[in-house]
Amino acid sequence: MLYEKAPAKINLTLDVLHKRPDGFHEVEMIMTTVDLADRIWLRPTDDGQITIKASERFVPNDRKNLAYQAAELLQLKFGISSGVEITLEKSIPVAAGLAGGSSDAAATLRGLNRLWNLKLGVNELATLGARIGSDVSFCVHGGTALATGRGEIIESLPAPPNCWVILAKPAISVSTGDIYGKLDLASIAHTDTATMVEALRTGDYEKMCKSVGNVLEPVTMELHPQVVMLKEQMKKFGADAVLMSGSGPTVFGLVKHESRVPRIYNGLKGFCPEVYAVRMVGGRAIFER
Incomplete structure (x- = not known):
């Protein structure tokens, strides 16, 4: 095996x-x-x-x-x-x-x-x-x-600066096809990919936090207000940057200081059934053994 x-x-x-x-x-x-x-x-x-x-x-x-x-x-x-x-x-x-x-x-x-x-x-x-x-x-x-x-x-790309990631998934499922289908390409505000690349190459945590962006997020939030609430709560509890991942509905928060993690994690558990506090591991390709 x-x-x-x-x-x-x-x-x-x-x-x-x-x-x-x-x-x-x-x-x-x-x-x-x-x-x-x-x-x-x-x-x-x-x-x-x-x-x-x-x-x-x-x-x-x-x-x-x-x-x-x-x-x-x-x-x-x-x-x-x-x-x-x-x-x-x-x-x-x-x-x-x-x-x-x-x-x-x-x-x-x-x-x-x-x-x-x-x-x-x-x-x-x-x-x-x-x-x-x-x-x-x-x-x-x-x-x-x-x-x-x-x-x-x-x-x-280089690994992100070391930090904690709080993941919160509301009790809903989202169809990726549906979200892409409702995306209005003429009106989206494009993300600043180049600045994020620069932040990763220079290891600049603050610049990374300011550069997160997801054009699918407004579409999913309009359909699922739970995602909006999770974003608001995560910011309120002290995450440095908050964003929806992929087509959702999971929201993640980046947290540099470990002392903040329990407050954010415990605070979100009152709103969301699935909450995880994990670390970044994006430094080494899995295939490279």
Whole structure:
């Protein structure tokens, strides 16, 4: 049996530039991994079947599961006759804007690359991952990166300055397709990606906090006032910067001083069922062992 870790990601920035001819959106976003992770166990089988076992009952155990799609893609592409039992121990909230499913798929690609001795490099795995979902390429790499195209073009960046991250997910789920579908490209205020890149390259925490931005946030907040309330409460309790991750609904706060963490965490627990206090881990690509 083989083990892989599948960390969550947050978006420090998320910008949408235009609609592409292929129907996807051209994006420009900076993502980084945090210390909240699913655990993936891969057990080889002789029957050629892909089996999903998940600790969370809302996680599909068929082809709708991105980890299943990752295994099936490798089987078909490389003529693998072996099967695999994939056990997902979920810690990342489902449908939360934290790339839990994408990270599970990326971990499955990395793990099966070893289990089936495919000898694929990180860029080859990331290219395959792009066929499964837009965030999978980043999740194959891990670390911190600028993602462009529809999310599959990855440029590694330095890790963010060391800080705490408070994550709060309200008891709702958000459809990424619905949020993108309601986005008015003519009226969005674009994020300052270049300044965020500069903040990461210089290790400037204050500049990083001032540069966070997500063009999907107003769309999700209009549909789900719980996200607005969480942002307001997180700011009130003392987070240095507050932003929604991905298409939501999870809101995160950056906190430099550990002494503030218990107040923010405990304060949010009164408003939100799922709250996590984690550290940034975006300094090293997962693939680099």
